[in-house]
Amino acid sequence: MGLLQEIIFGLVTGSYIAIAAIGFTLIYGIVNMINFAYGEYISIGAFIGFLAANTLPGPLPVAVVVAMIGGGVVSIILARGFFTPINHTGPVPMLLTSIGLGIVLRNGLRLAGGRSARYFETETSTFQFDAIPDLPVGPVDLLGDFFVTSEQLVVVGSAVAVFASIHLLLTRTDVGIAMRAMGDDESLARVRGIDTQLIRDSVWVLAGVLAGLAGVLMAVQTNVSADTGFSHILQILSAAILGGAGSPYGAILGAYVIGLVLAVSTAFLPSSMTGLSSAVAFVILIAVLLVKPSGIAGTEVREA
Amino acid sequence: MSVLDRLPSGRGDRALIAGLVCLLLGALFAVTPLRAQLPSALYVFVEVGILFVIYGILVLGLDLQYGHTGLVNFGHVVFFAVGAYATAMLTAQDTFAGIGLGYPWPLGLAVGVIAAAILGAAVSLTSIRLRGDFLAIVTLATAEIFHSIFVNFENIFGGNVGILGVPRPIASLVSDSDTRLVATLLVLGGVTLVTLAVVTRLTDAPYGRVLRAIRADELVTRSVGKSTITYKTQAFVYGAALAGLAGGLFALYNGAVAPGFFTIQVTVTVWIGMLLGGAANHRAVLAGLSIIMGLRLISRFALNVTPVSGDVFASIRLIVVGLILVTVIRYRPAGIWGDPQELGVDQ
Amino acid sequence: MSLLSAEGLVKEFGGLRAIDGLSVSIEDGELVGVMGPNGAGKSTFFNCVSGVISPDGGTVSLKGSDVTGDSPESLAHRGLVRTFQNTRELETMTVRDNVRLAAPDQPGERTLPALLRSGSMQEREGTVRERADELIEMFELDHLADEYSSNLSGGQRKLLELARTLMLDPDVLMLDEPFAGVNPTLTREIADHVRDLNEDGMTVVIIEHELETLTELVDRLIVLQQGQLLVEGDPEMVLKDERVIEAYLGGDAK
Amino acid sequence: MSLLDVVDLDAGYGDLQVLSGVDLHVDDGEYVTIVGPNGAGKSTVMKTIVGIATCLGGSVEYQGTDISGLSPEEVVRERIGYVPQTDNVFPTLTVEENLRLGAYVLDEMPTDRKRDVYNRFPALAGRTDEDAGSLSGGQQQMLAMGCALMLDPDVLLLDEPSAGLAPDLVDDMFDRIDEINEAGTTILMVEQNAKEALRRCDRGYVLANGENRYEDDGDSLLNDEDVRREFLGG
Amino acid sequence: IGFGGDEESGDGGDGSGSDGSDSDGGDSGDDAPDTIVFGQPGALSGSFDFLQPGVSQAADAAVRHINEAGGPLGAELELVRRDTAVDPQEARTVATQLVENDNAAAIVGLFSSEINPLWDYLQDLRTPIVTPWPGSTFLDTRGGDKGTPSDVSDDEWVWRTVVGDTVHTGGSAVYALEEGFETLGIINGNTEGERSYVDGFLSVYEQNGGTVAERVEVELGSSSYQSALSRLFDADFDAFLVSMPQESAITALSDWSDGGYGRQPILSDTLAQQAVIDQVGSDLHGAWVASPGRSGPSYDTFNDIYNEEGDAEINGWTPPSWDSVQITALAIERAGSTDPEAIQKNLGPVSRGEGTTVSTFAEGKEALANGEEITYRGAATPTDFTEHGNVFGSVTISTAESGGFVETTEVAAEDVREYVAEGKY
Numbered sequence A: 001m002g003l004l005q006e007i008i009f010g011l012v013t014g015s016y017i018a019i020a021a022i023g024f025t026l027i028y029g030i031v032n033m034i035n036f037a038y039g040e041y042i043s044i045g046a047f048i049g050f051l052a053a054n055t056l057p058g059p060l061p062v063a064v065v066v067a068m069i070g071g072g073v074v075s076i077i078l079a080r081g082f083f084t085p086i087n088h089t090g091p092v093p094m095l096l097t098s099i100g101l102g103i104v105l106r107n108g109l110r111l112a113g114g115r116s117a118r119y120f121e122t123e124t125s126t127f128q129f130d131a132i133p134d135l136p137v138g139p140v141d142l143l144g145d146f147f148v149t150s151e152q153l154v155v156v157g158s159a160v161a162v163f164a165s166i167h168l169l170l171t172r173t174d175v176g177i178a179m180r181a182m183g184d185d186e187s188l189a190r191v192r193g194i195d196t197q198l199i200r201d202s203v204w205v206l207a208g209v210l211a212g213l214a215g216v217l218m219a220v221q222t223n224v225s226a227d228t229g230f231s232h233i234l235q236i237l238s239a240a241i242l243g244g245a246g247s248p249y250g251a252i253l254g255a256y257v258i259g260l261v262l263a264v265s266t267a268f269l270p271s272s273m274t275g276l277s278s279a280v281a282f283v284i285l286i287a288v289l290l291v292k293p294s295g296i297a298g299t300e301v302r303e304a
Numbered sequence B: 001m002s003v004l005d006r007l008p009s010g011r012g013d014r015a016l017i018a019g020l021v022c023l024l025l026g027a028l029f030a031v032t033p034l035r036a037q038l039p040s041a042l043y044v045f046v047e048v049g050i051l052f053v054i055y056g057i058l059v060l061g062l063d064l065q066y067g068h069t070g071l072v073n074f075g076h077v078v079f080f081a082v083g084a085y086a087t088a089m090l091t092a093q094d095t096f097a098g099i100g101l102g103y104p105w106p107l108g109l110a111v112g113v114i115a116a117a118i119l120g121a122a123v124s125l126t127s128i129r130l131r132g133d134f135l136a137i138v139t140l141a142t143a144e145i146f147h148s149i150f151v152n153f154e155n156i157f158g159g160n161v162g163i164l165g166v167p168r169p170i171a172s173l174v175s176d177s178d179t180r181l182v183a184t185l186l187v188l189g190g191v192t193l194v195t196l197a198v199v200t201r202l203t204d205a206p207y208g209r210v211l212r213a214i215r216a217d218e219l220v221t222r223s224v225g226k227s228t229i230t231y232k233t234q235a236f237v238y239g240a241a242l243a244g245l246a247g248g249l250f251a252l253y254n255g256a257v258a259p260g261f262f263t264i265q266v267t268v269t270v271w272i273g274m275l276l277g278g279a280a281n282h283r284a285v286l287a288g289l290s291i292i293m294g295l296r297l298i299s300r301f302a303l304n305v306t307p308v309s310g311d312v313f314a315s316i317r318l319i320v321v322g323l324i325l326v327t328v329i330r331y332r333p334a335g336i337w338g339d340p341q342e343l344g345v346d347q
Numbered sequence C: 001m002s003l004l005s006a007e008g009l010v011k012e013f014g015g016l017r018a019i020d021g022l023s024v025s026i027e028d029g030e031l032v033g034v035m036g037p038n039g040a041g042k043s044t045f046f047n048c049v050s051g052v053i054s055p056d057g058g059t060v061s062l063k064g065s066d067v068t069g070d071s072p073e074s075l076a077h078r079g080l081v082r083t084f085q086n087t088r089e090l091e092t093m094t095v096r097d098n099v100r101l102a103a104p105d106q107p108g109e110r111t112l113p114a115l116l117r118s119g120s121m122q123e124r125e126g127t128v129r130e131r132a133d134e135l136i137e138m139f140e141l142d143h144l145a146d147e148y149s150s151n152l153s154g155g156q157r158k159l160l161e162l163a164r165t166l167m168l169d170p171d172v173l174m175l176d177e178p179f180a181g182v183n184p185t186l187t188r189e190i191a192d193h194v195r196d197l198n199e200d201g202m203t204v205v206i207i208e209h210e211l212e213t214l215t216e217l218v219d220r221l222i223v224l225q226q227g228q229l230l231v232e233g234d235p236e237m238v239l240k241d242e243r244v245i246e247a248y249l250g251g252d253a254k
Numbered sequence D: 001m002s003l004l005d006v007v008d009l010d011a012g013y014g015d016l017q018v019l020s021g022v023d024l025h026v027d028d029g030e031y032v033t034i035v036g037p038n039g040a041g042k043s044t045v046m047k048t049i050v051g052i053a054t055c056l057g058g059s060v061e062y063q064g065t066d067i068s069g070l071s072p073e074e075v076v077r078e079r080i081g082y083v084p085q086t087d088n089v090f091p092t093l094t095v096e097e098n099l100r101l102g103a104y105v106l107d108e109m110p111t112d113r114k115r116d117v118y119n120r121f122p123a124l125a126g127r128t129d130e131d132a133g134s135l136s137g138g139q140q141q142m143l144a145m146g147c148a149l150m151l152d153p154d155v156l157l158l159d160e161p162s163a164g165l166a167p168d169l170v171d172d173m174f175d176r177i178d179e180i181n182e183a184g185t186t187i188l189m190v191e192q193n194a195k196e197a198l199r200r201c202d203r204g205y206v207l208a209n210g211e212n213r214y215e216d217d218g219d220s221l222l223n224d225e226d227v228r229r230e231f232l233g234g
Numbered sequence E: 001i002g003f004g005g006d007e008e009s010g011d012g013g014d015g016s017g018s019d020g021s022d023s024d025g026g027d028s029g030d031d032a033p034d035t036i037v038f039g040q041p042g043a044l045s046g047s048f049d050f051l052q053p054g055v056s057q058a059a060d061a062a063v064r065h066i067n068e069a070g071g072p073l074g075a076e077l078e079l080v081r082r083d084t085a086v087d088p089q090e091a092r093t094v095a096t097q098l099v100e101n102d103n104a105a106a107i108v109g110l111f112s113s114e115i116n117p118l119w120d121y122l123q124d125l126r127t128p129i130v131t132p133w134p135g136s137t138f139l140d141t142r143g144g145d146k147g148t149p150s151d152v153s154d155d156e157w158v159w160r161t162v163v164g165d166t167v168h169t170g171g172s173a174v175y176a177l178e179e180g181f182e183t184l185g186i187i188n189g190n191t192e193g194e195r196s197y198v199d200g201f202l203s204v205y206e207q208n209g210g211t212v213a214e215r216v217e218v219e220l221g222s223s224s225y226q227s228a229l230s231r232l233f234d235a236d237f238d239a240f241l242v243s244m245p246q247e248s249a250i251t252a253l254s255d256w257s258d259g260g261y262g263r264q265p266i267l268s269d270t271l272a273q274q275a276v277i278d279q280v281g282s283d284l285h286g287a288w289v290a291s292p293g294r295s296g297p298s299y300d301t302f303n304d305i306y307n308e309e310g311d312a313e314i315n316g317w318t319p320p321s322w323d324s325v326q327i328t329a330l331a332i333e334r335a336g337s338t339d340p341e342a343i344q345k346n347l348g349p350v351s352r353g354e355g356t357t358v359s360t361f362a363e364g365k366e367a368l369a370n371g372e373e374i375t376y377r378g379a380a381t382p383t384d385f386t387e388h389g390n391v392f393g394s395v396t397i398s399t400a401e402s403g404g405f406v407e408t409t410e411v412a413a414e415d416v417r418e419y420v421a422e423g424k425y
Ligand SMILES: Nc1ncnc2c1ncn2[C@@H]1O[C@H](COP(=O)(O)OP(=O)(O)OP(=O)(O)O)[C@@H](O)[C@H]1O
Pocket: A301, A302, A303, C013, C014, C016, C017, C018, C036, C037, C038, C039, C040, C041, C042, C043, C044, C045, C085, D134, D135, D136, D137, D138, D139, D164, D166
């Protein structure tokens, strides 16, 4: 199959990561902490979506909305219980707390939800595009036949919708600008009259909503279990940081870089080395950072 | 003379003496017919104690890197792993899979330290100029890359089985298990104490002041004429070499290495230990590590007194460990013995 | 041959030419003031010369050797140090350690002497202590010596920064607005001190907007505008220059 | 009763007490300056009024009600504007966005005032979409002032507004402050450019060691021998 | 190296002996303990935890059944289960704790990824480990009593009641060739179990003329396997072998079905699960699995008792778990002692040879009481330990149909045995 198909696969994988990475990076940039429990937020979103899909009437999108709302609610409750009280202490204690919280949530989910994975009942249709001309360059075919599934379209579509909404939110609304301002300098933000607690709460809710969405999408493609989100946290973290600290645009770029590298390296590595595809993704990640030390979308800050 | 007594000496030296005494005692048990007696109920504590002193070397290296210099190393386990694999591959005899060269163990241990140091140098050469969180991701990525390599290149690294048949110098000298455990604990504990003495000397000296200055503001440190790249590289390489030493000792103690021993879990454990105790304070990070490892072990015994089944207990135990961690940080955000102002943590 | 000189210096940020073909030279033992409107490129000039950023064009030479693009630390070794306009303290260290750190030639900053607690290290550490305490006292920070520097007020930070810089005993001292935010009485004292240093042979370059102090203090003034040299020369002459009045002092200059 | 009354104020950071028994008051429409050596606690007075530093005793009353327990965001809603001494712009936000946040508590964006700010500080007008962090020190100071003006506050607290400004702009800045004051805004200002500040203000305070030292109208302070010697550098 | 027990019991005598559980009795058959403990390290968390419920339930059912029959040596059998999270480091702690603190007489658990790197340590522990988990080829020539039950000096202390990968994958390979699949594509996870499965399969498959067109290794837990599949299906082959754990396999097979790649899947033994068919859907019809573990002579007996215990789904390791408890209890009964060496010496004799065939502990206890020799015939396999402590069993081929997996054929143990060299397993 051609490169085109691989790129499609890469875009899909990137989209899953991107949605979650935005949520992760918002917390990173604005609340100023690395939230290692974010994978569990995703798992919780998946569980809520799963419960909704099996108890509520109505199609899957209803469950998605419920998962997003639920994710937001859970996120704010956890933030209030665990992170808000130690907000003033700075990033390191918060990071450690998130590790502890992650352990608690993951095992809590295991305890409540049991060990075996559950699955969403979904129908997928596949659209085959045949008779696309080949465009060979060396051993690589740039075009060639390809297919997309309805699920993939939904995932990419959701990602694009999320990007657009986040962009508008952060640049066009007072709340969004206030969020970014808080990431810069919290005490100045307060002096400007920004209710920082409210803004922080909104960031937590937003991050939870995105985790809910990412959770259901990932779960539909894979399964619902205590590890649904945890197994992706490294990719999410990498995408977010690769993009440039706290920049949602960077996170999106980072996510697609990782998604594409995963797909393309699986396709083109020598046979005995296909298991290395994520290692390759990490190598590329390091390479990118060496070329652009401020991250993909990072700007160099004035030093003196 | 007046200068001398104003220097914060003593601290490291007591550790040095204690370490040497431990090594001596350990050697005594190992080479003389002297025998120790150990109630078997304590075995598991000594086992975990041995692991603790090995991880102790790891956490001291990490504290040099992060606690003092501010280098965020999220892939510490990779240096541990490289040290262990290098030692194992050099010394193993008829390993089931992968390479085993059968050289004597002191050579293996030395190569383990050097290999980890070289990897540390390679990582720092490429990445130490990067901003803090990017270094974090590079180290994390390096650890993942090496994990994949160990797993995937079966002919060299033995795949998931790892390298077996590594010599166990202490076990081969002592045949009865009580003495063997005690001797191992003493010898490895001695190495950890000596390490503690060494890093304490380093960080109590003006050397440590430069490291802490880099942590505070690199540009300022450069502006007063310190080559921060050199110091960051050194701190990183020293930390990596210590991890390599820990890895080599681990291989020689366990008799085998496998990817399962070198998961991200190790990195998480030493980070928790360091932050829980209080970064930038060597004794505190060791104490923090002992708390988290002790907690994990002690909590295992609670199964006997809880009414729940083993299955449910497994989850509850981890939940409790997590909650304790969260609670401690809530009330001691800079770690139990950490200095909040030095760490820039608001209480 | 001048001690420090910049030739055709250029620095761009995006489309903006912050330094635009600037040539300046400073003689050994001079006390030079740099002024100019906000955004004229003064700090950027300092940044280029002190190695904090590397220029896009032109050369910088110090004591006759080309140091263009050299790192701040190597410039510090060659005897050039600077302060920052927005003060930068090592906030997680005490005032005393801030100053001590800056001492040059400390054997204890190398691994082996540190590990062995060598005699030379201990000896040097003793002199470093004494010198640091002297400086701390001189800037009236002695009551704060063991405080973390994050607890200092805005002006105290300026003083600490100065103390830290002097610890290096530099040949060329570059001060970026050392008096902004410093109380007038102290400003005088610092100015006096700077003059003393200069008389003892230290070359000093000061960026400052506080004209009264500056003109009294310096031998020569350099005025920048839009990254270029506008005027340079004797302070009194410069202040009477039409272009300077126009660009910098505003119509109603004294 | 004055507009702003600081009565026997003890304040500081955490457990550390910096101010002890500071008294000062600002009447409606007045222009008051605080001068004093570095570390005297001038900024701390400001920070206590806006609720950043901790009030340990005494009170801060605004229009007769105690505001010492309020959070900064609540204080701003009382239309008390504040320009901090350092770190007074958001470096990763654009100039335009910084100004927008200056008017955050207002229901509507005061576009005419924004135009006004750009007219006043042309250096900013050309760089509306650039990150504030890339501005020069003086430009950042202008932006910070601009942000405070966006609020059109009843009381404006200024912590060293002229620091780092070029002389033409210093004069300009003081002129502008005069104008703002004349338009009815009450001003409380901290300045190291003490002569200029005292010359222009209605009344001044000298603070040292966290305590009141002198209080008088500006010119009298300026001419007071002790004050000159101790604080104004002769 | 013959050190340990004897030396110490000589000088110790106060229960501080290091190597075992003999503090509550042991050597002498006459003062039998009140309770006997088996330790079960398990995957209560971590990867593979989804297989644990079946394994736990089987062990619990076995314990209950044994106690109902009066218990070994008349003592109450107790099972202490502790979590290793499939992490070798934790496994080491757990094994120590089980033996030294819980006084377990034997261990009835441990995975290959725990056993292999802890091999030396486990030998030093000198406690019989009878585990239902590991398929690893590493154990093909390691473990067991080396055919000399009475001489423990040459013993290795690990036994497994589950068929090694070498054997049952062989059955699968034989069947694939019989079906006419001459070339294969392979997609497998990069963990020990998955690889070892494929390696075992290939050794028989290629020996007998099969060829592999393409093999793709993948990481587990990915959100998509499309790239790997598209690579695989660029090659030409008759059928493809999927060796992945259940969750990843479902993702991969759903991707396969979505992508419309076609061709016949052959699944690894872990995948004979209802969920796989439910999730992948009708495209999977015709796919088959060769699984060990359900073909023992007393499978039905086991099945009845098991179902009384609970409703955890049976997987390939469930019946072996039952067997491991049963046979260890029988070894104690025959030994008349809970001394580890005594148990180790009796594991061979109760499993091999021509004694009275028994299918449960109850039958065995009775037969032993009558002075007969016994031979345990298990639920998973006949449990006829080889010299290396391994078992052979027939391989069941189940084919996916709309309702679930239906057993279609069986490859007899003898047929499989042909492919394994004498003494190499
Ligand atoms: N890192 C940077 N990125 C973008 N623009 C920059 C950067 N550093 C400086 N500039 C721009 O270059 C110009 C000169 O800045 P510089 O700081 O040198 O001015 P200055 O003369 O020191 O002014 P001031 O007296 O206000 O401190 C300014 O317009 C500033 O915005």
